Amino acid sequence: MTTETAPTSTAPAQAHELSLIGALRANMRDYGLLLALILIMLFFQYFTNGVLFKPVNLTNIILQNSYIIVMALGMLLVIVAGHIDLSVGSVSGFVGALAAMLMVGWKFPPELAFLANPIVAGAICLVAGAAIGAAQGYIIAYHKVPAFIVTLAGMLIFKGLSLAILSGKSVGPFPAEFQMLSAGFIPDVLGPITTPFIAENGNNVVLHSTTMVIAIVAVVAMVFFALRTRARRKARGYDVEPFSFFVVKNLLVAGLVLFFAYMLASYRGLPNVLVVMAVLIAGFVFLTKRMTFGRRIYAIGGNLKAASLSGIKTERTTFYIFAIMGALAALAGMIYAARLNSATPKAGQGLELDVIAAVFIGGASALGGVGQVAGAVIGAFIMGVMNNGMSIMGVNIDWQQMIKGVVLLAAVFFDLYNKNKSA
Amino acid sequence: MANTILEMRSITKTFPGVKALQDVNLDVREGEIHAICGENGAGKSTLMKVLSGVYPHGSYEGQIIYKGEEQHFKSIRDSEHKNIVIIHQELALVPLLSIAENIFLGNEQAKGGVIDWDTTRDGARKLLSMVGLSEDPDTLVTNIGVGKQQLVEIAKALSKQVQLLILDEPTASLSEKDSQALLDLLLEFKTQGITSIIISHKLNEISRVADRVTVIRDGRTIETMDTDQITEDRIITSMVGRALDDRYPARDPKVGEVVFEVKNWNVFHPQHRERQVIKDVNIQLRKGEVVGIAGLMGSGRTEFAMSLFGKSWGQKISGEVFMHGKKVDTSSVGKAIANGLAYATEDRKTYGLNLIDHIKHNITLANLRGVSRGGVIDDLAEMDVANDYRKKTNIRSSSVYQTVGNLSGGNQQKVVLSKWLYADPEVLILDEPTRGIDVGAKYEIYTIINQLAAQGKAILVISSEMPELLGVTDRLYVMNEGRIVGELPTSEASQEKIMRFIVRAEGKAS
Numbered sequence: 001m002t003t004e005t006a007p008t009s010t011a012p013a014q015a016h017e018l019s020l021i022g023a024l025r026a027n028m029r030d031y032g033l034l035l036a037l038i039l040i041m042l043f044f045q046y047f048t049n050g051v052l053f054k055p056v057n058l059t060n061i062i063l064q065n066s067y068i069i070v071m072a073l074g075m076l077l078v079i080v081a082g083h084i085d086l087s088v089g090s091v092s093g094f095v096g097a098l099a100a101m102l103m104v105g106w107k108f109p110p111e112l113a114f115l116a117n118p119i120v121a122g123a124i125c126l127v128a129g130a131a132i133g134a135a136q137g138y139i140i141a142y143h144k145v146p147a148f149i150v151t152l153a154g155m156l157i158f159k160g161l162s163l164a165i166l167s168g169k170s171v172g173p174f175p176a177e178f179q180m181l182s183a184g185f186i187p188d189v190l191g192p193i194t195t196p197f198i199a200e201n202g203n204n205v206v207l208h209s210t211t212m213v214i215a216i217v218a219v220v221a222m223v224f225f226a227l228r229t230r231a232r233r234k235a236r237g238y239d240v241e242p243f244s245f246f247v248v249k250n251l252l253v254a255g256l257v258l259f260f261a262y263m264l265a266s267y268r269g270l271p272n273v274l275v276v277m278a279v280l281i282a283g284f285v286f287l288t289k290r291m292t293f294g295r296r297i298y299a300i301g302g303n304l305k306a307a308s309l310s311g312i313k314t315e316r317t318t319f320y321i322f323a324i325m326g327a328l329a330a331l332a333g334m335i336y337a338a339r340l341n342s343a344t345p346k347a348g349q350g351l352e353l354d355v356i357a358a359v360f361i362g363g364a365s366a367l368g369g370v371g372q373v374a375g376a377v378i379g380a381f382i383m384g385v386m387n388n389g390m391s392i393m394g395v396n397i398d399w400q401q402m403i404k405g406v407v408l409l410a411a412v413f414f415d416l417y418n419k420n421k422s423a
Numbered sequence: 424m425a426n427t428i429l430e431m432r433s434i435t436k437t438f439p440g441v442k443a444l445q446d447v448n449l450d451v452r453e454g455e456i457h458a459i460c461g462e463n464g465a466g467k468s469t470l471m472k473v474l475s476g477v478y479p480h481g482s483y484e485g486q487i488i489y490k491g492e493e494q495h496f497k498s499i500r501d502s503e504h505k506n507i508v509i510i511h512q513e514l515a516l517v518p519l520l521s522i523a524e525n526i527f528l529g530n531e532q533a534k535g536g537v538i539d540w541d542t543t544r545d546g547a548r549k550l551l552s553m554v555g556l557s558e559d560p561d562t563l564v565t566n567i568g569v570g571k572q573q574l575v576e577i578a579k580a581l582s583k584q585v586q587l588l589i590l591d592e593p594t595a596s597l598s599e600k601d602s603q604a605l606l607d608l609l610l611e612f613k614t615q616g617i618t619s620i621i622i623s624h625k626l627n628e629i630s631r632v633a634d635r636v637t638v639i640r641d642g643r644t645i646e647t648m649d650t651d652q653i654t655e656d657r658i659i660t661s662m663v664g665r666a667l668d669d670r671y672p673a674r675d676p677k678v679g680e681v682v683f684e685v686k687n688w689n690v691f692h693p694q695h696r697e698r699q700v701i702k703d704v705n706i707q708l709r710k711g712e713v714v715g716i717a718g719l720m721g722s723g724r725t726e727f728a729m730s731l732f733g734k735s736w737g738q739k740i741s742g743e744v745f746m747h748g749k750k751v752d753t754s755s756v757g758k759a760i761a762n763g764l765a766y767a768t769e770d771r772k773t774y775g776l777n778l779i780d781h782i783k784h785n786i787t788l789a790n791l792r793g794v795s796r797g798g799v800i801d802d803l804a805e806m807d808v809a810n811d812y813r814k815k816t817n818i819r820s821s822s823v824y825q826t827v828g829n830l831s832g833g834n835q836q837k838v839v840l841s842k843w844l845y846a847d848p849e850v851l852i853l854d855e856p857t858r859g860i861d862v863g864a865k866y867e868i869y870t871i872i873n874q875l876a877a878q879g880k881a882i883l884v885i886s887s888e889m890p891e892l893l894g895v896t897d898r899l900y901v902m903n904e905g906r907i908v909g910e911l912p913t914s915e916a917s918q919e920k921i922m923r924f925i926v927r928a929e930g931k932a933s
Contacts, residue, residue, distance in 0.1 A: 236803055292791040292798050299788055302777035309735060309774050310789040310842070311757040369779050
């Protein structure tokens with residue numbers, strides 16, 4: 001990395017701004033991935049004759065991929081710690097089935113009827129998922145059975161359990177409150193706004209104003225915190241990005257956020273599930289970047305022995321990671337079931353592969369120690385947009401599979417190629 | 424006088440920055456047992472690797488003349504082709520294959536890629552009987568003891584019609600009985616006309632079996648002794664006869680009261696439950712004192728330190744640890760750190776650093792609490808800490824964001840030190856703190872050690888380089904085969920004295 005001396009008049013003498021090239025290079029991996037996602041979206045926008053960017057379709061992409069992204073967050077931790085979890089698809093299917101049986105399938109006696117309440121049932125499902133993850137994590141962390149084997153066994157076990165508790169049938173429909181998890185949108189408390197813009201159908205675009213307000217507040221907060229961090233770093237004499245770069249970067253991100261908010265607002269506003277996702281993503285970014293727990297995960301994946309000799313409780317950390325993964329698989333399972341409005345014995349099967357692919361496309365290393373939340377989320381969207389775009393284009397499912405396989409391989413290949421070149 | 428079978432003439436081998444061998448000469452006569460002695464790092468193993476083709480012809484200067492012809496070995500295969508076989512310190516057996524499979528590994532008794540198991544087993548049985556083993560050739564190597572594994576290695580060498588057998592510290596991990604058996608075997612081979620070169624630290628063994636001894640020191644040949652000249656005293660003097668120059672910063676020790684004490688420490692091997700590796704060790708460290716543990720490789724120093732630091736090595740650990748006279752619990756790494764203990768490993772790449780992460784994250788890893796509140800890391804505070812220690816220990820890098828794996832050995836070692844300094848221990852155990860780093864960086868590390876002692880820390884240095892121990896410590900313990908066999912102030916110590924402690928202990932043990 002080049003660090004050029006370019007002190008600004010306001011900063012202490014030793015504060016440097018990185019050169020533009022240096023800043024670009026330092027962030028290339030992250031922005032490269034984001035750029036790839038944008039290019040893929042533009043590609044499909046063109047080849048689907050503009051369908052991809054239609055508000056209803058963008059909303060659909062989010063709804064279709066929400067459960068993958070939720071699980072990718074947990075899978076990122078698992079993979080960074082140097083493990084793998086093959087059971088998440090089956091666990092999510094099992095928890096979806098459990099949710100259906102609690103709310104619809106089982107007939108409880110009156111004194112236990114509260115169990116069928118969607119909120120109680122949802123909480124039970126989350127706890128069940130966390131317990132499943134914890135059980136697997138216990139065997140992996142404390143008995144040193146390889147995660148690949150433990151979770152492969154888990155995959156078979158929970159596939160079987162879903163079949164068993166559903167008695168091989170689909171169970172539904174869910175109560176309306178539960179469906180809201182996937183099908184609902186946040187209420188427009190501020191009321192709709194009619195804009196002067198004309199939509200395709202000739203009517204004026206009506207915006208979900210609450211969505212726009214939330215987006216604007218989020219963007220302002222983001223810029224505020226970015227500015228504050230920058231100022232603090234500078235005040236202590238640390239290197240910062242060139243101001244021009246900082247401005248362009250923030251403008252781009254803010255623009256993107258507002259653009260997507262506008263698109264969503266011109267349909268039905270923020271989907272509930274996007275709110276859940278956004279909170280989770282923010283939480284996991286914070287966990288991995290700022291919390292000691294996150295730091296320990298990277299240390300364990302980077303060098304387990306060194307981490308353990310530095311006083312890190314490696315077993316306990318591993319155990320928690322799998323418990324978190326289990327809870328997220330449970331949440332994903334509920335989102336999936338709520339979206340289909342029924343639990344089916346086949347639900348969730350094969351999802352683990354999409355989740356793992358998303359994390360690897362997002363730049364995580366199969367050897368552990370490397371990977372970012374943002375990467376995993378973008379990786380999931382890359383897969384999701386490709387699924388969506390190819391379906392709209394009418395590409396056959398066989399071709400879709402092959403193309404996704406090639407993209408996964410190419411993404412990891414280029415990542416390693418770049419790393420080897422720079423090393 | 425017998426013919427010379429092997430002559431190595433003015434061998435010089437250079438590694439980046441280090442001259443490992445300089446003008447080394449060695450001549451070995453047909454049918455003799457020739458011992459090579461020298462301190463750790465003197466260049467013995469390097470010389471044998473040159474001979475066997477591990478370092479190919481062209482990567483060194485000088486000539487190898489074997490049976491009257493100059494040889495240009497490009498690989499181990501070439502030297503084995505001439506019936507020279509080397510057995511390394513770390514055995515090269517595949518644990519989960521059978522004895523027979525291991526003996527013929529790479530040399531399978533096969534026709535057209537199909538293994539002939541009858542020939543393999545019969546051949547193995549014959550070779551095993553030659554080395555005095557009656558094991559079933561189908562036994563897995565992992566199921567026999569280290570001593571027998573060593574013999575399997577020799578049987579493997581015999582299968583290659585060995586004429587010159589090189590053994591690198593063959594008895595280092597063997598019990599007394601197994602060592603005797605092995606040495607007897609060498610004597611037996613001698614009567615069959617097989618020439619052996621044996622590298623060993625154990626002077627009693629050498630005086631027992633060797634016909635001649637060559638001593639190497641600092642990559643140079645010092646002398647070759649004939650049978651009638653061999654005495655332990657003379658070998659020791661040749662091995663260590665080196666003046667201490669000012670490669671060590673001056674020390675002005677201010678030693679205070681006892682801070683740290685270990686009593687009756689016993690540890691058993693993690694795999695072999697019955698093998699006791701550390702036996703009744705008692706040590707004391709005082710405030711501001713630098714104490715060394717001297718000993719040969721395999722004497723148990725690292726095992727002792729790691730077992731002390733959160734039971735990171737061994738099993739059935741017993742004994743007591745006192746800090747300021749109060750008994751403390753060091754049974755997990757976290758507790759050991761919390762009680763003021765730190766251990767900087769001898770193997771920084773495997774046990775010390777997260778090589779794929781940068782300097783900043785490595786430095787704070789053992790004390791994340793110091794830069795966080797309620798589990799949330801204060802990035803700027805962490806940055807201050809990292810920059811502070813980077814300056815204090817003089818880590819040369821473009822910034823604290825440089826990946827540790829790309830740093831030189833000396834700078835990596837400074838990162839390890841920084842990590843433990845930031846954990847702010849009262850007692851710091853440094854295991855081979857200058858292994859594999861250049862002279863300049865060594866001086867810097869010694870300076871840091873002095874500063875720490877001046878701040879009142881107690882420091883325990885484990886080192887295989889005796890001059891280093893004599894240069895940086897105030898007091899020395901000598902360890903041999905898991906026991907403390909001597910203790911003396913450094914002012915009264917010399918390499919000869921230390922060697923004598925070890926040799927005397929070896930003599931008692933045998």
